[in-house]
Amino acid sequence: MEIHQERMVKAQELLAKLDFDFMALFPSSNMLYLSGFYDEPGERMLLLLVPREAEPIFLVPELYEEQIKQKSPFQDIRIWKDRDDPTDLLRQIVVDLAVRGGKVLVDDEMWAKFFLMLREALPKAKFSLVSRVMVPLRMQKTAHEIHCLEQAGAIVDETFEEIIRSKIAGMTELTLATALEEAMKKRGAEKVAFVLVASGPNSALPHYRGGQRRIEPGDVVILDYGCRIQGYCSDITRTIVCKEASKEIQAVYEIVERAQEKAVQAIRPGVKAEEIDQAARQEITKAGYGERFIHRTGHGIGLDVHEEPYIVEANHLELRQGMTFSVEPGIYLPGQFGIRIEDIVLVTQRGAQRMNRCTHTLQIVK
Amino acid sequence: MEIHQERMVKAQELLAKLDFDFMALFPSSNMLYLSGFYDEPGERMLLLLVPREAEPIFLVPELYEEQIKQKSPFQDIRIWKDRDDPTDLLRQIVVDLAVRGGKVLVDDEMWAKFFLMLREALPKAKFSLVSRVMVPLRMQKTAHEIHCLEQAGAIVDETFEEIIRSKIAGMTELTLATALEEAMKKRGAEKVAFVLVASGPNSALPHYRGGQRRIEPGDVVILDYGCRIQGYCSDITRTIVCKEASKEIQAVYEIVERAQEKAVQAIRPGVKAEEIDQAARQEITKAGYGERFIHRTGHGIGLDVHEEPYIVEANHLELRQGMTFSVEPGIYLPGQFGIRIEDIVLVTQRGAQRMNRCTHTLQIVK
Numbered sequence A, B: 001m002e003i004h005q006e007r008m009v010k011a012q013e014l015l016a017k018l019d020f021d022f023m024a025l026f027p028s029s030n031m032l033y034l035s036g037f038y039d040e041p042g043e044r045m046l047l048l049l050v051p052r053e054a055e056p057i058f059l060v061p062e063l064y065e066e067q068i069k070q071k072s073p074f075q076d077i078r079i080w081k082d083r084d085d086p087t088d089l090l091r092q093i094v095v096d097l098a099v100r101g102g103k104v105l106v107d108d109e110m111w112a113k114f115f116l117m118l119r120e121a122l123p124k125a126k127f128s129l130v131s132r133v134m135v136p137l138r139m140q141k142t143a144h145e146i147h148c149l150e151q152a153g154a155i156v157d158e159t160f161e162e163i164i165r166s167k168i169a170g171m172t173e174l175t176l177a178t179a180l181e182e183a184m185k186k187r188g189a190e191k192v193a194f195v196l197v198a199s200g201p202n203s204a205l206p207h208y209r210g211g212q213r214r215i216e217p218g219d220v221v222i223l224d225y226g227c228r229i230q231g232y233c234s235d236i237t238r239t240i241v242c243k244e245a246s247k248e249i250q251a252v253y254e255i256v257e258r259a260q261e262k263a264v265q266a267i268r269p270g271v272k273a274e275e276i277d278q279a280a281r282q283e284i285t286k287a288g289y290g291e292r293f294i295h296r297t298g299h300g301i302g303l304d305v306h307e308e309p310y311i312v313e314a315n316h317l318e319l320r321q322g323m324t325f326s327v328e329p330g331i332y333l334p335g336q337f338g339i340r341i342e343d344i345v346l347v348t349q350r351g352a353q354r355m356n357r358c359t360h361t362l363q364i365v366k
Helices: A002-017 A029-035 A062-071 A087-097 A112-121 A131-138 A143-163 A173-186 A200-204 A247-265 A273-286 B002-017 B029-035 B062-071 B087-097 B112-121 B131-138 B143-163 B173-186 B200-204 B247-265 B273-286
Strands: A022-025 A047-051 A057-061 A077-080 A103-106 A126-129 A191-199 A220-229 A236-242 A298-300 A307-311 A324-327 A330-333 A337-340 A343-348 A351-354 A363-365 B022-025 B047-051 B057-061 B077-080 B103-106 B126-129 B191-199 B220-229 B236-242 B298-300 B307-311 B324-327 B330-333 B337-340 B343-348 B351-354 B363-365
Touching: A002 A022, A002 A029, A002 A047, A002 A131, A022 A029, A022 A087, A029 A047, A029 A131, A047 A087, A057 A062, A057 A087, A062 A077, A077 A087, A087 A112, A103 A112, A112 A126, A112 B112, A112 B126, A126 A131, A126 B112, A131 A307, A143 A173, A143 A220, A143 A236, A143 A343, A173 A191, A173 A220, A173 B173, A191 A200, A200 A220, A200 A330, A200 A337, A220 A337, A236 A247, A236 A337, A247 A273, A247 A324, A247 A330, A247 A337, A247 A343, A247 A351, A273 A307, A307 A324, B002 B022, B002 B029, B002 B047, B002 B131, B022 B029, B022 B087, B029 B047, B029 B131, B047 B087, B057 B062, B057 B087, B062 B077, B077 B087, B087 B112, B103 B112, B112 B126, B126 B131, B131 B307, B143 B173, B143 B220, B143 B236, B143 B343, B173 B191, B173 B220, B191 B200, B200 B220, B200 B330, B200 B337, B220 B337, B236 B247, B236 B337, B247 B273, B247 B324, B247 B330, B247 B337, B247 B343, B247 B351, B273 B307, B307 B324
Parallel strands: A022 A103, A057 A077, A103 A126, A236 A363, B022 B103, B057 B077, B103 B126, B236 B363
Antiparallel strands: A022 A047, A047 A057, A191 A220, A220 A236, A298 A307, A298 A324, A324 A343, A330 A337, A343 A351, B022 B047, B047 B057, B191 B220, B220 B236, B298 B307, B298 B324, B324 B343, B330 B337, B343 B351
């Protein structure tokens, strides 16, 4: 409880400093971070309205009342019933909060459905995004947050060590995904964050999630998965091969491995995010695959699997101690195969500290 | 592929009839329904822009290009790279589409982050929600959709029959949730849609998702779970007890069971959605628990677990053949226990046809 009150004080200070009237949070990691309460976004209006000075107000469907009483230190809970339209209640609350004519921050992930209702309630307000307040608060992790991220990282590492000792030939991608989920849960994962298993030509699709394709000898298989500990995520990618690796696969693998290593070595406080991207990209470009590295090098991680800082060209942000992000270059050859290697790292005074420590050597699995 | 082209034609006809310039779909069931492509919403802009006459346009990050080529019949794919800001590309496209000065429908679930970009690109446009076009298209299911919903329903029924034969005393809620997931996957579920396991006093929280609490003799346990077949969802709730049921639990259970039955019996084409809610609510109110039935009676189901029609007071919508929705009254006694019984039903000429057929009799489980 206390931790949420401390975070709320900081958020309200920043809100005042930036001269906004209030912020409207939607079910998201922002709501969880500040209040301790979260549920998946849904069709019922559920908002946390945070004024710059007074007590935050939950505006929630009746069926959440008891849950919020148990989960959050903020107990000004205004409920609406399923049979009612919450528009009037919303209007009453926000008109009171918009003391300076309505300078409002809305959750970056708020559904348009609710944003339009808010805009109707405050037709003259100026809207901007809560990330202006939340990103500075959330980007550098505390010791407790780092501890959770490390625990979540250890689980995915051990899961990888287990999976490469099993037999994958003949499994479907979805069956292998289920095996990864079970292995994470067995080791204490509170939740599976996500699992991607992409085999053969599917591995050339960076966000392919897995289907009924059966894994065959000679296939490249990308495993990209993560779990949660106290809400904090892990995210690892390893590329393995089934039974035998062609020379081309081995060659491309080595390029990606080198690029990942170069990027990790470039990390230290004061270096810009884009420089880490460049370090990986130069290595891949030099090897002739620049056009096939079709995404940024990484993303921050915390309560969200993807959050700031993004490790991407043109991001001039300077890295600081306590930032945590992925380093995950890849090469994708459409119709053939793809290779990606990803670790989460923590920025320390002395450089990157890896939160994933399982091997980078190409694993040939039965 | 063909099915998506047919649906797109209908959507564009309705768009023209309602006199909008274009609609902007975000990763959601709407995008899946019309295009065949879906991925979870994320921080990268990914839109499907549908003009009232011309070919739809995907505006997507480079890493999705190959996936969309494979999944969707719509091949006007404009890509942006992670290193670029997609704002200019968005502006160019939407300015061209806003031929009538900008009457635009946005996905109900579009994140505020992207809605604000769209609003900046079209500062004079008038925005409304795509549900105006999509709900009429999606609310009455076709034979193929009903077939998928039935398959998904059969899986959760069989899963329930398996679980009540197992030993639940001493299990944690999360372990039981995992058992439900595995049982659904074993029977061919392509995806788990969601799983809620709420035991003892947690069962009084309608949206509690499950935690480390251990199930004890005498506990009420609410199981609320569903899976997907070709994207279409199932959703069932059964309330069981561990080893022994107190008289109070039995009495409240019978009230909920009667209320659920009354509501299902009231269903036929031409009856209003609110009348189904009333049928259940009257029964519970008569028994003295009206204040403890703290949610609506049901929700539509299809590609979304929750969609129109909502079975709620003040919804005057007349039921029609082919609609599918849940009937799930409940009684919640804070600090003690809750009871809910839920089946999915299909509206047919002759009344409701249940898509869940496993027993309503209170199950005492080891």
